[in-house]
Amino acid sequence: MDPIIYTSPSPSELADRFANQLIEWAKNSSEKAFHVALSGGKTPSIFFSLLAKKYSTEVPWHKVHFWWGDERMVGPDDAQSNYGEVYNLLFSKVNIQPEQIHRIRGEAEMEAEITRYQQEIENLVPTANGWPKFDLIMLGLGDDGHTASIFPNNLILLESDKTTARANHPISGQLRITLTGKVLNNAKRVVFLATGESKANIYKSIMQHDQVSQTYPASYIQPTGELYWFIDEACAGKVL
Numbered sequence: 001m002d003p004i005i006y007t008s009p010s011p012s013e014l015a016d017r018f019a020n021q022l023i024e025w026a027k028n029s030s031e032k033a034f035h036v037a038l039s040g041g042k043t044p045s046i047f048f049s050l051l052a053k054k055y056s057t058e059v060p061w062h063k064v065h066f067w068w069g070d071e072r073m074v075g076p077d078d079a080q081s082n083y084g085e086v087y088n089l090l091f092s093k094v095n096i097q098p099e100q101i102h103r104i105r106g107e108a109e110m111e112a113e114i115t116r117y118q119q120e121i122e123n124l125v126p127t128a129n130g131w132p133k134f135d136l137i138m139l140g141l142g143d144d145g146h147t148a149s150i151f152p153n154n155l156i157l158l159e160s161d162k163t164t165a166r167a168n169h170p171i172s173g174q175l176r177i178t179l180t181g182k183v184l185n186n187a188k189r190v191v192f193l194a195t196g197e198s199k200a201n202i203y204k205s206i207m208q209h210d211q212v213s214q215t216y217p218a219s220y221i222q223p224t225g226e227l228y229w230f231i232d233e234a235c236a237g238k239v240l
Contacts, residue, residue, distance in 0.1 A: 003227040015047040040082035041140040048089040070149035070178035071104035118163040131186040141194040145216025149178035188225040195232040
């Protein structure tokens, strides 16, 4: 299935468009719970702030469960914590129950946390095709084509038989926990959020399926469900 592409003039307008789409999906879901895996990054941070400031009364908070596609092995108060960012921008400002927030405990012992987080996902997220099936997975696009914490030097994570796995940044060596490729590709919906000229060449390469794109983990995200790209004009410029 070809991706569905939405192009907005600016990151803020992209965030607004995605916010409305997420609210529509969550409200229209016939299930009691709507499971979303979140992404870190600059564009998602605009989105989280917007949900808190503009849409705090429109999101059906009672049914949305929040997870993370990846997390750095740092505590929740660390400036690099994906959970910490979302808590500060969104969760601390809206009426959501703590049991609906399923964070990766970056301060924990890594191997034990990989197992614990995998078990929590498998206990609560519905399954299909033998894998957890999230209603929505948000993903970013790194300057090296990585997504979640699947980097070009570790494409093997795309085929892992585990739900969650150890990852590390190829330059800094920073340790992370990430969802694996088969989980990402089993989602009902995957949404990439990508903005800025720095992403334009990578986005163009992925859209054109050229040889270089084969080195980008993001190019292998082709879910059984729907694939969306929410991009701004700066990112889209080379393929407009």
